[in-house]
Amino acid sequence: MRLWTLSYEGFVPEQEALREALCVLGNGYFATRGAAPESSADDIHYPGTYLAGGYGRLETEIAGRVVENEDLVNLPNWLVLSFRVEGGEWFDLRGVEILDYVQDLDLRQGVLVRRLRFRDAEGRVTDLSQRRLVHMEDAHLAALQTTFVAENWSGRIEVRSGIDGTVTNSGVARYRDLRGDHLVPQGTGSIGEDGIWLVVETRTGKLRVAEAVRTRVLRDGTPADVPRRLVEREGFVAHDLDVDLPRGEPVTVDKVVALATGRGRPGYEPVIDATTYVQRAGTFEDLLPSHVLAWDLLWGRFDLSLNGPERAQLVLRVHIFHLLQTASEHTIDLDVGVPARGLHGEAYRGHIFWDELFIFPFLNYRLPALTRSFLEYRHRRLPEARAAARAAGYDGAMYPWQSGSTGREESQTLHLNPESGRWLPDNSHLQKHINLAVPYNVWQHYQVTGDLEFLRFHGADMLIEIARFWSSIATYNRSLDRYEIL
Numbered sequence: 001m002r003l004w005t006l007s008y009e010g011f012v013p014e015q016e017a018l019r020e021a022l023c024v025l026g027n028g029y030f031a032t033r034g035a036a037p038e039s040s041a042d043d044i045h046y047p048g049t050y051l052a053g054g055y056g057r058l059e060t061e062i063a064g065r066v067v068e069n070e071d072l073v074n075l076p077n078w079l080v081l082s083f084r085v086e087g088g089e090w091f092d093l094r095g096v097e098i099l100d101y102v103q104d105l106d107l108r109q110g111v112l113v114r115r116l117r118f119r120d121a122e123g124r125v126t127d128l129s130q131r132r133l134v135h136m137e138d139a140h141l142a143a144l145q146t147t148f149v150a151e152n153w154s155g156r157i158e159v160r161s162g163i164d165g166t167v168t169n170s171g172v173a174r175y176r177d178l179r180g181d182h183l184v185p186q187g188t189g190s191i192g193e194d195g196i197w198l199v200v201e202t203r204t205g206k207l208r209v210a211e212a213v214r215t216r217v218l219r220d221g222t223p224a225d226v227p228r229r230l231v232e233r234e235g236f237v238a239h240d241l242d243v244d245l246p247r248g249e250p251v252t253v254d255k256v257v258a259l260a261t262g263r264g265r266p267g268y269e270p271v272i273d274a275t276t277y278v279q280r281a282g283t284f285e286d287l288l289p290s291h292v293l294a295w296d297l298l299w300g301r302f303d304l305s306l307n308g309p310e311r312a313q314l315v316l317r318v319h320i321f322h323l324l325q326t327a328s329e330h331t332i333d334l335d336v337g338v339p340a341r342g343l344h345g346e347a348y349r350g351h352i353f354w355d356e357l358f359i360f361p362f363l364n365y366r367l368p369a370l371t372r373s374f375l376e377y378r379h380r381r382l383p384e385a386r387a388a389a390r391a392a393g394y395d396g397a398m399y400p401w402q403s404g405s406t407g408r409e410e411s412q413t414l415h416l417n418p419e420s421g422r423w424l425p426d427n428s429h430l431q432k433h434i435n436l437a438v439p440y441n442v443w444q445h446y447q448v449t450g451d452l453e454f455l456r457f458h459g460a461d462m463l464i465e466i467a468r469f470w471s472s473i474a475t476y477n478r479s480l481d482r483y484e485i486l
Contacts, residue, residue, distance in 0.1 A: 003313050006105040011093050011116075013044045020046060022318070023105050023112050024344045025132060028052065028328030029139035030075070030259055031343035034105070034112055037130065037144060038082035038091050040164070046171045049075040050343040050350065051209070051261065052326075053336035055405040056182040056202040063416055065423065069175075070404045072339065072350020073182040076165040076198055078211050078257040079132075080238065081146060085124070086156045096120050107321045110136055110295040111288075117151075125151040135287055136294035139330040140277050144255040145284040154247040161215040161255050162231065162238025163198040171346040174418070188237035190230055191275050196237045199271050205405070208262035212274035215239055216283065218252040256281045298324055301366050323359060332373045335380060337403060351402040351410050352377075354437035364448040371445050372454055378438055379458040381407025382465065389469050396468030399438055401431045432473075439466045 008019055016035075023034025032049045039045035056073040059066050084090045099117040106113060114130040127149040135141040148157065169180030186199040186208065197212040217224045231238040245251055258277035260270040281287060302320055306313045326342035337352035338359065356374060363371045378399065384407035385397035392398060400409035415426035442459040445451070474483040 003310055004106065004108040004317065006107065006314070006318055008103045009101065011098055011101045013094075016044050017046065019103065020048075021344050022322075023103065024322065024325060024342075025110065025112055025134040025142075026325030026343050027134050027136045027139050028324070028326065028331040029334070030054075030134070031325050032079065032134055032142065033345065034103075035079065036093070036114075037079040037132075037146070040077075041167065041170060046345075047077045047079055047167070048171055048345060049077060049259075050345075051075055051259075052331055052334055052343060053263075053405065054202075054207060054209070054261070055205065055350065056207070057204045058179040058182065060178045062177060063421060063423065065414070067178065067412070067414075067416075069178060069349060069412075070351075070410050071169050071180070071182065072343075072346060073202055073207075074167050074169045074171065074180075074346065075209055075259075076163050076183070076200055076211050077167050078142065078163050078213060078259070079144065080160065080162040080164050081144060081253065081255060083148075083157050083159045085120070085122075086158060086242075088120075090160075093118075099125070107317050108295065108299065109292045110134075110321075111292075124153040124155075126153075127151055131284065133284075133287065133291050134325075135291050136298070136328070137290040138277070138281075138287075140258050140260055140273070141281055141287060142257045142259070143281075143284040143287050144257075145252060146255070147250050147252045148243075148245055149250050150245040150247050152247070154245060156242055156244050159217075159241045159243050159253055160231070160238050161213065161241065161253065162236065163196065163211050163213055163257075165198050165200045165235040169346055175346070175349075183235070185235035187271075188232050189271075191279065194228075194239070195275065195278060196230070196239060197271050197275055198235075198237050199269075200235070208270055210260050210270040210274040212258045212271070212278040214256050214278045214281070215241065216254045217241060217243055218254055218283070219249075221252075221285070224251075254283050256284065256287070298328070323362075327359070327363065327370055327374075329367070329370070332369050334373070335377055337374055337377045348402075349404070349410070351404050353402060354434040357437040357441060360441045360444060364445055368445065368449045368451070371441070372449075372451065375442060375445060375454070375462075376458055378407075379462060382461060384408055386465065389472075394469050395472035396470075397435075397462070397465035398432070398469050399434045399466075401429050401434055435466050435469060439463050 020033045020035045030051045035045045035047035057070045059068045082090050096118040101116045104113045112132040117127050119125050129147045131145045183200040188198045195214040199210045201208045217226045227242040229240045258274045260273035262268045262270045338356040339350045340353045340355045341347045360371050385399045389398035402410040404410045411429040412426045414423045446455045
């Protein structure tokens with residue numbers, strides 16, 4: 001499994017940010033960072049869940065100016081699962097003696113595994129193992145399985161399984177002075193005896209997102225009745241479960257989540273979908289076979305073998321794995337592009353640059369319907385590109401250096417120097433080679449697929465309009481008798 005497993009040993013706080021990014025799980029519809037379920041955003045951890053195309057826009061008054069930014073919104077944290085021995089403190093890795101700690105990302109199956117043994121201040125040794133997936137077959141589902149073994153003690157623990165909708169966009173240090181409170185809580189509730197739900201809405205754009213969770217306690221694979229209490233406050237909902245741990249006997253907490261949105265369905269309440277999905281989902285073990293099969297089919301189409309060092313093969317598969325979590329079959333019907341950092345965090349604000357040029361050749365040969373979908377994202381924003389060209393005094397269409405939900409230029413024109421506190425020109429938007437990348441991608445897609453329908457109804461429009469732009473931006477140099485783009 002060395003060629004299929006990204007493995008980490010030991011808890012190293014200063015490495016957690018990198019590990020969480022590299023251990024992201026996603027399915028092209030949404031993705032969740034590899035943060036510890038018991039953690040919240042602090043100087044070590046940063047749980048984050050991101051929806052493809054799930055943007056929000058906020059204004060911040062800073063240093064005498066009002067700055068507007070569009071971000072890929074950090075959605076409610078569905079991972080929330082912590083525990084404490086009855087009457088004790090909630091579990092914190094920094095407050096116990098860690099005896100063993102291993103985290104494995106199984107690339108073949110798309111499963112994140114975490115195993116740890118620890119001794120608390122009372123001398124109790126506990127073994128904890130977790131498996132996590134974001135379902136590659138059903139785009140709306142994810143699951144977390146946690147198994148406890150009390151090795152040298154027996155007693156009761158309190159487990160909190162919830163959804164946290166109070167999260168903000170605060171994952172990038174240089175953005176933290178800017179507003180990140182995108183989510184407005186809309187309601188919480190329960191589903192039967194073992195389910196809960198939470199709904200939020202983005203502050204601008206009014207994108208409604210619902211998450212529903214069902215939590216069960218299993219002994220020998222069989223559901224066990226345990227006392228539970230509903231915990232509700234604005235933007236947060238959880239079940240607190242009282243779980244007895246007999247010495248040496250494994251007890252499993254099974255958490256299944258569904259995520260749904262009202263995108264493209266005005267007036268529709270996504271909590272209906274989320275609660276329906278989670279009620280039908282079964283357990284982690286029920287979901288695992290179809291998830292593994294979906295990944296097996298993907299690897300059958302996308303895997304590449306290298307004749308070289310094992311590490312090179314593993315690194316290549318890590319790249320392919322992360323690409324498929326941002327861009328999969330579930331992305332084809334969405335009006336989205338490819339963020340430069342995938343769905344892995346908030347760097348570059350989740351914007352779409354020209355970087356898709358590097359992955360389109362790979363995707364064209366393996367899933368051309370996906371690259372066509374991304375090119376249609378560009379085509380839908382052709383009117384905005386035409387307007388940008390006109391505003392700048394050019395003909396044709398001028399695509400933005402940074403694109404988001406609407407296709408307008410998302411790059412800033414001014415940058416606040418953090419050292420001097422002065423506003424300086426930000427010339428990022430002057431980069432124009434996006435307008436070479438788009439037609440290059442159009443033409444490469446056509447050459448690989450021969451898709452004349454795409455070229456006729458979408459591709460040709462972009463090729464011609466971008467050619468008109470380059471023609472109008474060029475100037476004639478009489479001394480050299482040539483046209484130049486300055």
